[in-house]
Amino acid sequence: MRFFLFLIVVVAGALAGLALTERAVRPDSLFLASRFPPWEFSPHIGAADIDPYTRGRLFALGDLPLASGEGFSLFARQDESGAPLERRCRYTLASPFPAARFWTLAITDPSGKALPNLAERHDFTSAEILRDAEGPFVVTIAPEPASGNWLPTGGREGSFVIALRFYETPLAATATRLDRRFLPRLSKQECLP
Amino acid sequence: MPPVRAALLLLAFVLSAGIAHVASLFALPRFSTEDAFSRLEKDAPINALAPLDDRAAQAIPFFDRATAIAICRYALDEGPVRLRVKLSETYLSIAFAERHRGIFNSVSDRAATGGSLDIVIATQKQLERILALDEEDQVIEEIRIAAPGSRGLAILKVLVDRPSSRERAETVLREARCESERLPD
Numbered sequence: 001m002r003f004f005l006f007l008i009v010v011v012a013g014a015l016a017g018l019a020l021t022e023r024a025v026r027p028d029s030l031f032l033a034s035r036f037p038p039w040e041f042s043p044h045i046g047a048a049d050i051d052p053y054t055r056g057r058l059f060a061l062g063d064l065p066l067a068s069g070e071g072f073s074l075f076a077r078q079d080e081s082g083a084p085l086e087r088r089c090r091y092t093l094a095s096p097f098p099a100a101r102f103w104t105l106a107i108t109d110p111s112g113k114a115l116p117n118l119a120e121r122h123d124f125t126s127a128e129i130l131r132d133a134e135g136p137f138v139v140t141i142a143p144e145p146a147s148g149n150w151l152p153t154g155g156r157e158g159s160f161v162i163a164l165r166f167y168e169t170p171l172a173a174t175a176t177r178l179d180r181r182f183l184p185r186l187s188k189q190e191c192l193p
Numbered sequence: 194m195p196p197v198r199a200a201l202l203l204l205a206f207v208l209s210a211g212i213a214h215v216a217s218l219f220a221l222p223r224f225s226t227e228d229a230f231s232r233l234e235k236d237a238p239i240n241a242l243a244p245l246d247d248r249a250a251q252a253i254p255f256f257d258r259a260t261a262i263a264i265c266r267y268a269l270d271e272g273p274v275r276l277r278v279k280l281s282e283t284y285l286s287i288a289f290a291e292r293h294r295g296i297f298n299s300v301s302d303r304a305a306t307g308g309s310l311d312i313v314i315a316t317q318k319q320l321e322r323i324l325a326l327d328e329e330d331q332v333i334e335e336i337r338i339a340a341p342g343s344r345g346l347a348i349l350k351v352l353v354d355r356p357s358s359r360e361r362a363e364t365v366l367r368e369a370r371c372e373s374e375r376l377p378d
Binding site for chain 1: 211213216231232258353369
């Protein structure tokens with residue numbers, strides 16, 4: 001009897017440990033290294049000194065990170081209030097962008113697949129973006145066509161994720177912290193019913 | 194239940210939870226087959242360069258579609274591997290990774306001399322041998338990378354800054370070389 005109780009406790013403990021791992025490697029991990037709402041930033045994901053939690057999350061998600069020497073990425077799965085990014089809503093993403101030789105901006109579904117859309121546009125690069133005369137710019141992410149830089153969400157159902165990648169930036173090699181004042185601003189506008 | 198027994202049971206719970214958590218966290222990269230590195234390694238020829246086609250690229254979650262990629266799956270058993278790539282007009286980089294470990298190093302086109310990147314990837318032991326073979330006043334223009342293990346991936350990436358530059362990016366990758374070299378005895 002005593003032995004069985006012990007066995008049950010050990011099995012329950014092991015299950016709790018596994019559940020904790022599952023919770024830790026999910027996209028919305030409990031142990032996410034740095035958060036600059038709405039941006040997620042993992043400074044060591046592309047370096048030899050990657051920590052076990054970041055590595056576990058990387059291998060569970062299955063994406064190919066930028067090496068630390070290449071640059072860094074920012075992901076947004078939620079808006080600043082913590083609500084998921086909805087495909088039926090219009091969002092604007094405005095400069096400033098961190099200094100980089102190139103950057104790319106893409107939206108995908110939560111599992112990282114491209115969102116099919118009639119315009120066949122899935123991303124922008126820094127070379128393609130339309131800027132104001134002074135240099136600042138705005139990207140509109142919306143289900144309905146918009147003037148200027150428009151990234152279509154391609155539908156009304158479900159949510160999406162923004163991936164921003166900065167190639168060759170002075171920040172990459174040493175960044176463990178980001179300055180929020182130099183990060184793009186994401187604002188939610190109106191939504192379709 | 195006596196308090197001592199309750200405390201022992203709690204300890205058993207915490208210990209087994211901790212062990213299961215740490216063991217599974219460390220086992221995950223080792224046993225995963227759906228991660229980017231496993232996908233890139235699968236079907237890639239050894240010590241040769243293989244461009245990543247669209248279908249394989251889009252199978253990788255969050256893949257940056259504004260890049261063109263080629264993979265060199267290296268094996269250093271026979272000797273170091275030399276990678277040569279001419280520079281692109283756009284950003285070009287090479288990341289080095291091991292399947293169960295992730296990225297351990299990278300080189301970008303800023304490190305290039307004379308319009309191309311010339312990289313030697315070698316084990317620690319091979320690197321020592323290469324250093325011993327260097328002539329004293331020789332100018333070393335190649336970049337030497339120490340590999341933690343003898344198997345891994347070199348991931349060549351060229352940025353495609355607009356759709357019209359994809360063809361040029363793919364030409365750069367097609368003309369790149371990745372070959373095993375034998376060190377003199």
